Structures are given as structure tokens and as C-alpha cells.
Amino acid sequence: MTDSRPTLGVGMVGYAFMGRVHSQAWRSVASFFDLPVRPVMAALAGRSPERTAEAAQTLGWAAVETDWKRLLERDDVQVIDICTPGDSHAEIAIAALEAGKHVICEKPLANTVAEAEAMTAAARAAAARGVRSMVAFNYRRVPAIALARRFVEEGRLGEIRHVRAQYLQDWIVDPEFPLVWRLQKDKAGSGALGDIGAHIIDTAQFIVGRSLTGVSAITETFVKERPLAEGSSGLAGEGGTGEMGEVTVDDAALFIGRFEGGALGSFEATRFASGRKNALRIEVNGSLGSLTFDFEAMNELWFHDHTLDAAESGFRRILVTEPEHPYAGAWWPPGHGLGYEHTFTHEVKDFIEAVAAGTDPAPSFEDGLRVQRVLEAVEQSAAAGSGWTAI
Known part of the structure; x- marks a missing residue:
């Protein structure tokens, strides 16, 4: 049977960790969701002809470009998916939006507030011409997190008073782990703060529906030099040179904050929590x-109804796999859990639907800028050594 839906051609820049999970999302989304348009994986861009061609064949891309600018010239590409380190986000996104391409960009939106502001301005101008953009905070698409937001919106928690957020990993505890790009400020912008702290900032603001207004922070770099590595993907070493290089980002960031409306927040992002793999x-x-929610048990949301009598109240587990739960009904029977990769499929699904409907998808570049301003305030507070930094 012929598919008569219009197509939406996608060009992706980057093919490492994020490129792989985004590719999985583009490949699978039309198989599980009834979409108004059919996504086509038109072309993959990367600097190495050999590696890009190999990745394209493995991941399912129809063509290869060795210069991302070529994607902007292709008539079969309507969407640019940016899966590169943060130092290139602004250049690619702004050029793509000006060329009339819809953009989905990995988080954090940029490496600096100035870059994020320029990207947001370009997104506003593009939106007036019907060109859409979104920043890829995939954890918003965890069914349990989407359900948590629904509970807050419905007033189930009443007045929000306190938020505690942590993102704990341990993948660089070993001091011999190589100096990959994620540990270099000129490429990554910041360390645990921007890489995983950005996620809990956005997740907290998303669930409670309010922005942070100020922070007080400390950061630390525990291992200040690491072996130099060549060609690493950013998650595992691929051999070293025998030389050492300086780690120029934070290993851990802790801060307290206040939300609009007065609620308090405490945040912790570290890649030095031994035994914690991906504990958002x-x-x-x-x-x-x-x-309460923990991504290491991502299909569960724990909820306490304080209006019940103390004799029967307490936290109860909600297994978020029912058809009525956000996104879950498109997949497996109740009780059959989803995984990390599904969050990206949900993200792509929402993006495609917004583009097809001519509406602005969320989270927007404005949302990404809001997170970027918190990241900057945390860095400024930590550098000052004490005191409150307004956002």
C-alpha cells in the first residue's frame, strides 16, 4: 500500500552518542505513532568521509555530506537535527533557520548566554516565517515525568514549596579516563553542570511550571589533569597519547535556588557518584x-496524597505504562516498560506534529535560553565564592 502522506526530509549533523539515539528515534517514530507526515532520513553530515559513510549505513541515512552547510542547500532536507558538541550549535542552528530549515538542537542550547540569545533571536525571526525550532531536553518525554507535570497542573500537589533535583553519574571517577571533549570548556561549555545539570534544571522548571529566579552555588573539579585522547566519542576512551591535559570544566556542581512564587530548590549534578549510572x-x-522520580526506575512515579488520613497515607508507586499515561499507549501492553531510547522517539513525534501543524514545539529555544541563564548564574556564583546570584 502506497503511503500518500507528505514527507519531511531530515538532515542530521553528528553521528556519535547523540547521533545514534536520534537516528533510532527517526527510524522508529512512524512505526508507533500515527503522524501527519512521514519522516525521511535524507542525509547525515560529518567531517570524516569514511566514518560518516559507515555511520550512515549503520544508522539508516540515505546520503552523506562532509560539510554540514551542504545540508542547507539540499531540497530533500526540511529539518536540521544538531547532534554536535555545544561549541557549534549556534553557528549551525542560526544558519539553518535563516535558510528556512526547521531545527531540533541538542541540549544545552549553547555554550554561553550570548550564543543562546542569538539563537533565540534567530528562532523568533524564523517562526514569523513559519520555520520551527526546538531544543532537545528528552527527559520531558519520560512518561512518568510528563505525568508528574500533569499532577502539578491539576493541583494535586497544591502550593509547590520545595524541589530537590539530582543527576548522579560515575563515568569519569577513574583518573585515567581520557580528556574527551566533554571535559574541555571550549567545546562543552561546562562539565557536569551543563551536561547533566541542564537536564535537572529544565526538568524541575517543566514539572512545576515555574522558572528559577536566583541561585547560590559551588562547583569542583576533582581530577584536574587527564591523559590526552584522540577521536573519542565523549563517553569512552579510544586510546591515549601518553601526554596529560588540563580538565577545564567542573566535575560536580551543587546549588540552591528559588523559583517564581517562592518555592525553594536544591540541585546536585556530579559525574563522581560511584555506583550511580544515570540517576536523574x-x-x-x-x-x-x-x-518523586528516579530515572534508574524510569517507569515508576511515586506519589503521596497528603489529604488522606495519616493512618492510610504514604507514598504509593504508580507504574506509568497504562494507555492513559503520556506516550505509553503507543507502545506495549501495560506493565511492559519503556527505555531511554523511547524518550527521543517521543521528542521527535512531538516535533513532527508541531511542524506539520504550524505550531511552535516545546521546549523552545526560549526554554533553552532560560536554562542557559541558570547555568551562567551558577558559574558566576561559584566563581564569586559566596552569595546570591539573580537570574
Whole structure:
């Protein structure tokens, strides 16, 4: 049977860790969601002809470009998916938007507030011409996190008073782990703060529906020199040179904050939590109840209804796999859990639907800029050594 839907051609820049999960999303989304248009994986861009061609064949891309600018010239590409380190986000995104291409860009939006502001201005101008953009905070698309936001919107928690957020990993505890790009400020912008701290900032603001207004922070770099490495993807070493290089980003960041409306927040992002692999945790306390989530048990949301009598109240587990739960109904029978990769499929699904409908997808570049301003305030507070930094 012939598919009569219009197509949406995608050109992706980058093919390492994020490129692989984004490719999985583009490949699978039309198989599980009834979309108004059919995505086509038109072309993959990377600097190495051999490696890009190999990645394209493995990941399912129809063509290869060795200069991302060529994607902007292709008539079969309507979307640019940016999966590169942060130092190239602004250049690629602004050029793509000006060329009339819709853009989905990995987080954090940029390496600096100035870059994020320029990207947001370009997105506003492009939106007036019907060109859409989105920043890829995939954890918003975890069904349990989307359900948590729904609970807050419905007033189930009452007045929000306190948010606790953590993102704990341990992948660079070993001091012999090589100096990959994620540990270099000129490429990554910041360390644990921007890489994983950006996620809990966005997740917290998304769930409670309010922005942070100020922070007080400390950061630390525990291992200040690491072996130089060549050609690393950013998650595993690929051999070293025997020389050492300086780590120019934070290994851990801790800060307290205040939200609009007065709620308090505490945040912790570290890649030195031995034994924690991908523990994005959040707890929200309100006048009528609380909820808590841990990505290492991503299909569960724990909810406490404080309006019940003390004799029967307490946290209860909600297995977020029912058809009525956000996104879950498109996949497996109840009780059959989803995984990390599904969050990107949900992200792509929402983006495609917004582009087809001519509406602005979320999270927007404005949302990405909002997170970027928090990251900058955290760095400024930590550098000052004490005190409150307004956002």
C-alpha cells in the first residue's frame, strides 16, 4: 500500500552518542505513532568521509555530506537535527533557520548566554516565517515525568514549596579516563553542570511550571589533569597519547535556588557518584502532596496524597505504562516498560506534529535560553565564592 502522506526530509549533523539515539528515534517514530507526515532520513553530515559513510549505513541515512552547510542547500532536507558538541550549535542552528530549515538542537542550547540569545533571536525571526525550532531536553518525554507535570497542573500537589533535583553519574571517577571533549570548556561549555545539570534544571522548571529566579552555588573539579585522547566519542576512551591535559570544566556542581512564587530548590549534578549510572532524581513537595522520580526506575512515579488520613497515607508507586499515561499507549501492553531510547522517539513525534501543524514545539529555544541563564548564574556564583546570584 502506497503511503500518500507528505514527507519531511531530515538532515542530521553528528553521528556519535547523540547521533545514534536520534537516528533510532527517526527510524522508529512512524512505526508507533500515527503522524501527519512521514519522516525521511535524507542525509547525515560529518567531517570524516569514511566514518560518516559507515555511520550512515549503520544508522539508516540515505546520503552523506562532509560539510554540514551542504545540508542547507539540499531540497530533500526540511529539518536540521544538531547532534554536535555545544561549541557549534549556534553557528549551525542560526544558519539553518535563516535558510528556512526547521531545527531540533541538542541540549544545552549553547555554550554561553550570548550564543543562546542569538539563537533565540534567530528562532523568533524564523517562526514569523513559519520555520520551527526546538531544543532537545528528552527527559520531558519520560512518561512518568510528563505525568508528574500533569499532577502539578491539576493541583494535586497544591502550593509547590520545595524541589530537590539530582543527576548522579560515575563515568569519569577513574583518573585515567581520557580528556574527551566533554571535559574541555571550549567545546562543552561546562562539565557536569551543563551536561547533566541542564537536564535537572529544565526538568524541575517543566514539572512545576515555574522558572528559577536566583541561585547560590559551588562547583569542583576533582581530577584536574587527564591523559590526552584522540577521536573519542565523549563517553569512552579510544586510546591515549601518553601526554596529560588540563580538565577545564567542573566535575560536580551543587546549588540552591528559588523559583517564581517562592518555592525553594536544591540541585546536585556530579559525574563522581560511584555506583550511580544515570540517576536523574527529582522530588517535589507541595501543600497537598509530593511526588518523586528516579530515572534508574524510569517507569515508576511515586506519589503521596497528603489529604488522606495519616493512618492510610504514604507514598504509593504508580507504574506509568497504562494507555492513559503520556506516550505509553503507543507502545506495549501495560506493565511492559519503556527505555531511554523511547524518550527521543517521543521528542521527535512531538516535533513532527508541531511542524506539520504550524505550531511552535516545546521546549523552545526560549526554554533553552532560560536554562542557559541558570547555568551562567551558577558559574558566576561559584566563581564569586559566596552569595546570591539573580537570574
